[in-house]
Amino acid sequence: MSGLIVTEWIERSGGAERVLDSMGEIFPDSEIYCLWNDAPERFPNGRVAESWLSRTPFRKHKAASLPLLDAVWRRAPVRDDHEWVLASSYVFAHHVKVPDPSVPKFVYAHTPARYLWDPESDDRGRSALVRAAAPTFRCIDRRRAQEATRIAANSRFVRDRIARAWQRDATVIHPPVAVEAIGEKSDWRAHVLDPDERRILDGLPETFVMGASRFTPYKALDLVIAAADRVGLPVVIAGRGPDERRLRARAAEAGVPVSFVIAPSDALMYALMQLSAVFVFPPIEDFGIVPVEAQATGTPVVTGPIGGQVETIVPGVSGVIAASTDPADLATGIEAALRLARFDSRILSERFGPERFARELQRFVQV
Structure with missing residues (x-):
């Protein structure tokens, strides 16, 4: 069956991009449409089409493009021969208009x-301009969500947010994580080939606490440093x-050594996770692929009590859910x-494996 997958913007890395990669593999005959594509190497030439925004300065200024997105999605190229549409959405991709109500x-x-x-969890939402416009956009967003035949959420945490925001029920389908491929390697150090990265491994302390994510205030890596400082263990960020x-x-x-590893390769990231005594993940996430990867290397994860990442941990087995993200509780x-x-x-x-994701997504789309 010929279908159309739509997504927001395609970046070089990210959880949404991994989901898109899997969707493309599960439905190999589908076409893909996005606002703009900053990772053209992800898919064969001709498979991904971009909106007119890709030819404007807006592709470098996501926040400035937000007021235009509903109109762009309502004019997306959904053709008569598309038998279904699948929107991978975290902004407005689900606003895509499907002209034929039978599709x-x-x-x-x-x-x-x-x-x-x-x-409160997104800096873009704190500006006076966005707060003023938010009631109108929330009304539109909720109305567009009613058009969906079915909705899947990437966690129970997001399912509950969907119920509050869109007043719709959702099926929970956790994103795919390469847990078997990560876990089958007993020593990731052997797969770190870059000489500079090998020197990083050679200089690690014997026991350390690790945190990893994009360096933004929301990810709260400063809390990893503060918590490790309280227990007197070195930190790798x-x-x-x-x-x-x-x-x-x-x-x-801090009173303990803190090492920074900037832009590690996947092999180095997994080696660091595998070698760390504990992986600490303070942010409130919609799902949280990184803590699943840390557990896949055999390292326990500590996180706070709120967020989709809580669902990934078996308390007392693969990690600990702290009472709060206060440094004392994380410690x-x-x-x-x-x-x-x-x-x-x-x-x-x-x-969380990719085969499980494929089964559940095919059942959800009924293809």
Whole structure:
């Protein structure tokens, strides 16, 4: 069956991009349409079509493009020969208009747009302009959500947000994570080939706490440093982003060594996770692929009590859910995680593996 997959913008990395990759593999005959594509190497030439926004400066200024997105999606090129439409949505992709009412529109929701429905967790939602416009956009967003034939959410946490925001029920389908491929390698160090990255591994402390994500205030990596400081363990922070200077300033104030690994390869990231004593993940996430990857390497995860990432942890087995993300509570969680017995990461395969995602998504789309 010929279908159309639509998504927001395609970036070089990210959880939504991994989901899109899997959707493209599950439905190999489908076409893909997006606002703009910053990773043209992801798919063969000709498979991905971009909106007119891709030819404007808006592709470099996502926030400025937001008022235009509903109109763009209402004019998306849904053709008569498309037998179904699947929207991978975390902003407005689910607004896509399907002219023929007999053609089903399925929505895989990473989240309703946080800047509209949960502005405390999205900097874009805190500006006076967005707050003033939000009631109108929320009304439109909720109305567009009623057009969906069915909606899937990437976690129970997001399913509950969908119920509040869109007043729709949703089927939970967790995103695909390569847990078997990660877990089958007993020593990821052997797969780190770059000499500079190997020197990083050689310089690691024997026991350390790890945090990894994009360096933004929302990801709260400063709390990883603060919590590890309380238990007296060195810290490794991996990733990159605009918050690096602030994080380094916080690290300079810590009483324990803090090492930064900027833009590690996948192999180095998994090696760091595998070698760390505990992986600490403070943010409230819609799902949280990174903590699943950490567990896949056999390392326990400590997180706070709110968010989709909580659903990925087997408390007392593969991690600890702290009472809060206060550094003192995270430190208590670290101490508890250090006492956990080693666990078999294969417990993650049936819940988060790509084969499971394919089965559930095909059942959801009924193709």
